[in-house]
Amino acid sequence: MHIPDGFLDTKTAIATATLSTVGVTFAFRHLKKSITPQQVPLIGLSAAFVFVAQMLNFPIAAGTSGHFMGTALITMLLGPSAAIIIISAVLVVQCLLFADGGLLSLGANIFNMAIAGALVSYSIQKMIEKIIPNVRGKLIATGVSSWSATVIASILCAGELAWSMTVSWGAAFTAMTSIHMVIGIAEGAIATIVVAGILKSRPEIIRNANLQQHKLALSTKLIYAAILIIGIMIFVTPFISEFPDGLEKIASVLGFEQKAIGQPIFSAPFQDYRWGIFSSPALATIAAGFIGIVIVFILAYTLSKVITSNKPH
Amino acid sequence: MRHDFIDRYSRQKSPIHNLSTSLKVVTAISALIVIVALPHKSWLVFSLLALLIIPVIVLSKLPIRFLLLRLIMLEPFVLGVSILSLFKEGGTIIFISIVIKSTLALLIMLLLSNTTPFEQILTLLKKIKIPPLMVTILALFYRYLFVLIDESEKMQRARMSRTFTNSKKHIWKSRIQMISELFIRSTERAERIYSAMRARGWS
Numbered sequence: 001m002h003i004p005d006g007f008l009d010t011k012t013a014i015a016t017a018t019l020s021t022v023g024v025t026f027a028f029r030h031l032k033k034s035i036t037p038q039q040v041p042l043i044g045l046s047a048a049f050v051f052v053a054q055m056l057n058f059p060i061a062a063g064t065s066g067h068f069m070g071t072a073l074i075t076m077l078l079g080p081s082a083a084i085i086i087i088s089a090v091l092v093v094q095c096l097l098f099a100d101g102g103l104l105s106l107g108a109n110i111f112n113m114a115i116a117g118a119l120v121s122y123s124i125q126k127m128i129e130k131i132i133p134n135v136r137g138k139l140i141a142t143g144v145s146s147w148s149a150t151v152i153a154s155i156l157c158a159g160e161l162a163w164s165m166t167v168s169w170g171a172a173f174t175a176m177t178s179i180h181m182v183i184g185i186a187e188g189a190i191a192t193i194v195v196a197g198i199l200k201s202r203p204e205i206i207r208n209a210n211l212q213q214h215k216l217a218l219s220t221k222l223i224y225a226a227i228l229i230i231g232i233m234i235f236v237t238p239f240i241s242e243f244p245d246g247l248e249k250i251a252s253v254l255g256f257e258q259k260a261i262g263q264p265i266f267s268a269p270f271q272d273y274r275w276g277i278f279s280s281p282a283l284a285t286i287a288a289g290f291i292g293i294v295i296v297f298i299l300a301y302t303l304s305k306v307i308t309s310n311k312p313h
Numbered sequence: 314m315r316h317d318f319i320d321r322y323s324r325q326k327s328p329i330h331n332l333s334t335s336l337k338v339v340t341a342i343s344a345l346i347v348i349v350a351l352p353h354k355s356w357l358v359f360s361l362l363a364l365l366i367i368p369v370i371v372l373s374k375l376p377i378r379f380l381l382l383r384l385i386m387l388e389p390f391v392l393g394v395s396i397l398s399l400f401k402e403g404g405t406i407i408f409i410s411i412v413i414k415s416t417l418a419l420l421i422m423l424l425l426s427n428t429t430p431f432e433q434i435l436t437l438l439k440k441i442k443i444p445p446l447m448v449t450i451l452a453l454f455y456r457y458l459f460v461l462i463d464e465s466e467k468m469q470r471a472r473m474s475r476t477f478t479n480s481k482k483h484i485w486k487s488r489i490q491m492i493s494e495l496f497i498r499s500t501e502r503a504e505r506i507y508s509a510m511r512a513r514g515w516s
Contacts, residue, residue: 004391005422006414010350032446037516040446042503044453045461049499051454052461053492059481068492077496085447089454096434097320099387099422102415104345161394166411171400190489197493205500 001069001157001180002094002109005102009164015234016160017107020088023115023227027084030220034081043082047089050074054090058186066183069153071117072125072146073191076138077198077206080122080216080224087114108160111231112153119228120152121145122216135199136304143192143300144293147184151292154180159235169239181292188300196307322375322427329373329424334433335440341425348418353410359417366420373428383423384416391415431455457502465495 008016035043050070058066075083088110094100101109128141154176162169198205216224323330329337344362351358370380395411398404432452439448472487 002390003394004387004415005345005418006348006391006411006416007394008349013349028444028447032444038504038507040449041453041506041510042500044450045457045499045503045506046496047450047454048457048461049496051458052465052495055462056465056488056491058488059484085450089451092451093431093454093458095422096426097431099383099419099426100390102345102418103342103422104349104418161397166407167394167397168401171397175397190492193489194493194496197490198496201493202497205497 001113001153001176002091002101003105003112003157003160005104007102007161007164007166008105008108009166012160012164013104013107016111017104019227019231019234020107020110020115024084024088024110026223026227027081027115030081030216031085034079042078043086044089046074046078046082047086047093050086050090051093058190060186066186068190069113069117069146069150069187070191071113071153072121072142072149072187073194075118075121075145075149076125076142076191076195080118083118083121084114087118108157112156112160113149116152116156116228116231117149119224121149122224124148136301136308138199139192139196139304139307140297140300142195143188143303144297146188146191147181147296147300148293150180150184150187151177151289156231156235159239162239163235173239185296185299188296189303192300192303193307196304320426320431322379323430325374325428327372327374327428329369329428332428334429334437337425337429338434338437341421344421345418348414348421351414353407355410359410359413362417366417366424369424370420373424375424375427380420380423380427384419387419388416391419453506457499457506460502461495461499464498465491468494 031043053070054067056067058068060066071083071087074086078086091101091106091109091114095103095106095109122145124145125141128144129137131137132140155173158167158169158172158176161167161172195206347358348362370377391412395408395415398407398411401407432455435448435452435455438451439445468491472491476483476487
């Protein structure tokens with residue numbers, strides 16, 4: 001999902017760079033306030049860890065292989081501000097050392113994978129951990145947030161490409177999002193098992209690594225929410241009403257195509273109503289996203305159950 | 314074991330390597346801005362840029378094979394995304410010009426990264442007033458990247474010498490275990506590094 005140079009036009013490059021600069025600066029200020037000097041090497045080493053973890057190939061099918069992203073995992077382990085800095089550092093080094101991801105697209109890549117990824121992960125993790133306040137909740141939170149971070153990054157990426165007039169929103173959204181909805185499941189499974197492994201062999205690492213238990217002040221939360229919402233408003237909402245084919249693809253990926261098309265609940269009531277700037281596809285997308293999250297939640301729950309019951313004693 | 318495989322060529326000697334870092338970075342960024350800002354179908358400017366890049370490649374003394382291999386490794390990303398533009402009206406022209414644009418941009422970035430050692434970029438970041446803590450984090454990251462890559466290779470070798478099946482399930486299982494083990498080792502190493510840094514007067 002690393003966007004190379006040449007795909008984004010000038011306005012998109014400037015908009016994403018501005019948003020990312022604001023986001024990273026803010027995350028850095030927050031991190032500086034919340035970490036002890038002892039944790040400075042940990043941030044650097046965690047960035048190296050993510051880089052190396054991303055180099056490991058996971059064979060998929062027919063000779064293709066994918067790799068792990070790790071934003072949600074690092075958010076779970078070290079909190080959102082640290083995750084933004086760590087993933088941004090990884091993206092900077094990948095760009096400068098490997099030419100993986102463009103230099104002028106760095107803003108977009110940082111916004112999609114580091115900022116939006118970490119913030120979406122953080123909010124989902126806190127929500128789930130509040131509902132299920134035990135080890136299993138932590139594992140479910142890791143799984144669901146990993147999937148969501150992967151999917152949100154791909155949606156933003158599609159929006160940025162469409163805004164640059166490089167590709168049409170329909171094609172980009174359909175291709176990027178449906179692929180990443182599947183990749184996200186693998187991402188979630190890997191992250192969940194990794195957290196379970198760390199919890200099993202060295203639980204104190206997660207406790208000690210917690211940078212002030214990841215608690216954010218209300219003002220910090222509001223600023224983060226504003227950055228995320230502005231990004232989504234600019235890159236995604238302008239397109240959301242004009243892609244009738246995108247939804248069908250998501251639906252077919254999730255396997256409820258027949259139902260969605262056949263049932264009047266989905267098509268009829270929403271077709272004639274316009275809710276402000278949101279027309280029917282928007283609501284349908286939100287519904288599809290919601291169903292996706294429910295499915296992923298069930299998967300994560302099952303996985304966490306398997307992991308926790310596998311424990312000796 | 315060689316640890317410099319990531320940026321092996323960035324410390325060689327050539328007229329391009331000897332240029333000042335800030336000059337190289339500014340030139341690369343301005344060239345990239347020109348490429349991004351160019352409208353599709355600017356074939357003349359594209360070929361002009363390509364003609365300008367060729368002498369730089371020759372002067373940099375980088376092995377052509379290495380540059381081509383890197384380019385081929387990165388090109389699938391470019392093709393994968395740009396193929397989507399074919400679905401648009403007039404997509405063929407957009408497709409061709411995007412592939413040209415990003416290939417030129419990739420070449421520029423490959424030239425920059427392989428003629429400039431990372432620590433010089435760090436020095437430059439310090440000069441342009443990037444917070445020192447951020448530079449420290451990046452420096453630690455770069456310094457220990459090699460160590461962690463080495464560690465992950467050792468773990469993979471240890472696993473390979475003990476496992477005789479090569480099924481996908483096994484690869485997944487061992488890679489996932491490696492990721493958790495790598496994180497545990499990273500935190501332990503971070504603690505030792507902190508003690509060492511403190512012992513040498515870092516605060």
